[in-house]
Structure formats: structure tokens, C-alpha cells
Amino acid sequence: MSLNVMRRSLRLSVNSWKTFSDISQSSRRHFVRVDETMVAKELASINRPVRSQWQNSSLGTLQLNDSVFSLEEGSSDPKNEELLYYELLEECNSPLEVLELSQRQPPLPAEISNCLTRMWTCAKMASEEQRRRHLQLILKHPGFELLLQNAMTSLGVMQNEDMAYSLLSMVHLGVPEKSRVVQMYLRTCQERLNDLDEKSLSILVSCLERLDNTANVNALKRGLRLLVEARLEEMESVSALQIAVRVLGGDMPLDIKRKIERKAFQMAERFDVSNAQYLIFTMADMGFRSRPLLDICSQRIVENMAEIPLKRLLKVTAAFRELRYKNVALMSAVSDRKASAIA
Structure with a gap:
């Protein structure tokens, strides 16, 4: 059903709510009062670009461009919403376009790593001179600060793989290593170290190879070495073995080297x-x-x-x-x- 048809069929004025409250209980079953979050997701799946314009009403309706209407519950799919945002990111051809999109439609926690990764992908495809210019503009762009603030506030609910990808992209984009956001991600990686799978560990190792030896970086490297040494006997894949070699390096103890060879x-x-x-x-x-x-x-x-x-x-x-x-x-x-x- 198109957005215009839904507006024509379901539109209610704010002033008519009092009339609705006077309707008998038996008649109210024909109306559905839905959760605001479900309404927002429904609108995002119908017309994603309007997500940043909506406001929640205490009446359980959604206000958009002076129109108030209700939607039936259960018609939204978060996976479809995330897919639509990913498609919008794929249409961005420069890091600044990604930032403009993130300002119009602030990304959800699962979409932050996609935004940062897309920014680095666009910068990487440019010439060296253009890339340098892009990175300078990114660090001065107000939308980038908002995106990093969103990354910090969303870190607690972010998946491990998204966390690792976000940190790697921030390092690529030139976010200072001593900045609050990078240090927060490094500390969170330490806390979740035992829960990281092979892919997340590989991404994290790639990130640490690009960072200087600060206190948090050194602590994370030590934790990785201990984790890899403890898991060495349980490794069953070639990718895990590759991670072990990258983490332990050429100065690993002889007994560890023999275990890797076995x-x-x-x-x-x-x-x-x-x-x-x-x-x-x-x-x-x-x-x-x-x-x-x-x-x-x-x-x-x-x-x-x-x-x-x-x-x-x-x-x-x-x-x-x-x-x-x-x-x-x-x-x-x-x-x-x-x-x-x-x-």
C-alpha cells in the first residue's frame, strides 16, 4: 500500500482524538493504537528518507508534515529497514555524501559500522591527493562528530563484528588514536575479548597493526597473545592459525612455535x-x-x-x-x- 493511500485511508486529526475517546469499548476494536517504535519502522520501510522527520505523539500516533495517522502493527521488518539504509549508502560516491546521509537519517547501531566502512571505501577509491583532501574535510565536518558521538552511545548494544569494523574504519579515516572514541572502543574490545570470533579477531588484529603502542593498545595486544596461546590447541581452521601467527609474531617462544607447526x-x-x-x-x-x-x-x-x-x-x-x-x-x-x- 502506498504512503498516499495510507494517508487518505487512515488520516485522523488531532482534534478528533477526544471524539475517539468517547467511542464505546465495543467500537474501539476497529481501531488500533500501536507502539511508536513500530510506527517509525513501518514508515522507514515505506519511505526511508522521512525517518528523521517524525515525532512521537503521546496519543500513540505519528506526526509527519502536519498529518496524523495510525498504522497497523506487525507490518515492519527491521531487516528490510537495514537493507534499505545499506542501499542508500551504496549510492554514496564520496565520504561527504555518507556524512550528509547520516545527518538526514541518523544510523541505527547496526548501521554505524556500515557508514564508517562506506566512508573509507569511497576515500580508498579516490586518488592519493583526493583521498588526502577527503580525509581533511571529514575531520572538520560537523556531521562526522555527530556520527562518532552516535558510535560512542551505541557501543553498548553494538555487535562484536560491527564494533571491530567501526574501530578499523575510524583508524583508516584518521581519527586520532588518543581521541575519546578510539580509546573507548579499545577498552570495550578488551572487555569483550573472550567473546570475539575469528573474523572479529582478524579485524581487530588488522586495526592494532596500524596503531602506536599506547597503554590501551599494549594491554589489548597482551590480552590477544594470552587468548591465542590459550586457544591454540582448540584451533580447527586455517584462518585461526593465520590469526595466531599475526598476533604472536616472529618473537614467539619456541614451544609456541612448535605448537603452531604441529x-x-x-x-x-x-x-x-x-x-x-x-x-x-x-x-x-x-x-x-x-x-x-x-x-x-x-x-x-x-x-x-x-x-x-x-x-x-x-x-x-x-x-x-x-x-x-x-x-x-x-x-x-x-x-x-x-x-x-x-x-
């Missing part, structure tokens, strides 16, 4: 070519050299050589040089691939 042998059949490449790059970045792990990764790359672009192979060989690792079978396969590409 886990890698147990998971050898689960390694695919993407896992192998990612783990090699991670080990090179961390300065973590483990010949058993590198042997497993090399074998997967040789077996799937035709699937890997030549530029990617060159990056793999560069990572091997950093790790001082040599594998005759791999180097021969890479040489053959180069020769075939030139021919």
Missing part, C-alpha cells in the same frame, strides 16, 4: 592456494620463519601454479627471499611459468 601439519589437507599465499605474506610481514609451514605452503602453490597470476607469484618469491627460504621445486615451477608467459 597444528599446521594436522591442517595440511585443509590448506588451499589462497590460504598458502596469505600465510606466506603474513609470515614475511611478521618475520616468522618456519620451514615446515613454508614447505606446506610451497606444495600447495606448486600444485595450483596455473591458477596464480604471474605478479602474485613474483610477490610470493619475494616473500621467500625475505624469509631466506629456498624450494627447488617451487623455483623451477615459477621459472617455467615465466618462460611460458614470455613465449
Whole structure:
């Protein structure tokens, strides 16, 4: 049913409410007095851009552009509402457009991370000079301060993955590390550390790699190391093993290194070519050299050589040089691939 039809069929004037209150109890069953929240969600699903214009009435009706009307309960779907907002974000082509949207329609807690992520995605797609200019304008924009305030007040009800994505996007966008919002998110991550799943942990590790060693960052890193060491025996996925290598780094104790190698042998059949490449790059970045792990990764790359672009192979060989690792079978396969590409 369109919004105009609903207005024509359900419109009530404010002055008519007294008349309604005098109607007999038996007649009132034909009218529905709904919760204000359900009304707001219904309007958002019908015409999302009007969400910021509504005001709740003590009479259980919704006032919009001087019109007062009631809606039947149960016709709103929060998932549809969130999807509609996500579609509006996808139409934004710059960080400033995202901020303008967030000012017109303040995001719900589940939508804040989408706003921040979309801002960074738009900035990342611009040229380096444009990106620098965008980031300067963002930090001065009044809408960005409002969005960060919303992010702070909504943190208590935010999902762990949304929290991690929000923190990572704020760091990318240049929010100062010592700002109140970043420090609040870091402390909350410490409090929820035991509840984070693999994806949220991976996002958090990516964020910490971009932060300086402040008190909260160091405390969170120590907590991550303890958590990873405690969960090492329970790890069942290659992605968890990759997180362990990123968190523990090249200076991990020898006994922990042996545990990781044993886990890698147990998971050898689960390694695919993407896992192998990612783990090699991670080990090179961390300065973590483990010949058993590198042997497993090399074998997967040789077996799937035709699937890997030549530029990617060159990056793999560069990572091997950093790790001082040599594998005759791999180097021969890479040489053959180069020769075939030139021919």
C-alpha cells in the first residue's frame, strides 16, 4: 500500500482524538493504537528518507508534515529497514555524501559500522591527493562528530563484528588514536575479548597493526597473545592459525612455535592456494620463519601454479627471499611459468 493511500485511508486529526475517546469499548476494536517504535519502522520501510522527520505523539500516533495517522502493527521488518539504509549508502560516491546521509537519517547501531566502512571505501577509491583532501574535510565536518558521538552511545548494544569494523574504519579515516572514541572502543574490545570470533579477531588484529603502542593498545595486544596461546590447541581452521601467527609474531617462544607447526601439519589437507599465499605474506610481514609451514605452503602453490597470476607469484618469491627460504621445486615451477608467459 502506498504512503498516499495510507494517508487518505487512515488520516485522523488531532482534534478528533477526544471524539475517539468517547467511542464505546465495543467500537474501539476497529481501531488500533500501536507502539511508536513500530510506527517509525513501518514508515522507514515505506519511505526511508522521512525517518528523521517524525515525532512521537503521546496519543500513540505519528506526526509527519502536519498529518496524523495510525498504522497497523506487525507490518515492519527491521531487516528490510537495514537493507534499505545499506542501499542508500551504496549510492554514496564520496565520504561527504555518507556524512550528509547520516545527518538526514541518523544510523541505527547496526548501521554505524556500515557508514564508517562506506566512508573509507569511497576515500580508498579516490586518488592519493583526493583521498588526502577527503580525509581533511571529514575531520572538520560537523556531521562526522555527530556520527562518532552516535558510535560512542551505541557501543553498548553494538555487535562484536560491527564494533571491530567501526574501530578499523575510524583508524583508516584518521581519527586520532588518543581521541575519546578510539580509546573507548579499545577498552570495550578488551572487555569483550573472550567473546570475539575469528573474523572479529582478524579485524581487530588488522586495526592494532596500524596503531602506536599506547597503554590501551599494549594491554589489548597482551590480552590477544594470552587468548591465542590459550586457544591454540582448540584451533580447527586455517584462518585461526593465520590469526595466531599475526598476533604472536616472529618473537614467539619456541614451544609456541612448535605448537603452531604441529597444528599446521594436522591442517595440511585443509590448506588451499589462497590460504598458502596469505600465510606466506603474513609470515614475511611478521618475520616468522618456519620451514615446515613454508614447505606446506610451497606444495600447495606448486600444485595450483596455473591458477596464480604471474605478479602474485613474483610477490610470493619475494616473500621467500625475505624469509631466506629456498624450494627447488617451487623455483623451477615459477621459472617455467615465466618462460611460458614470455613465449
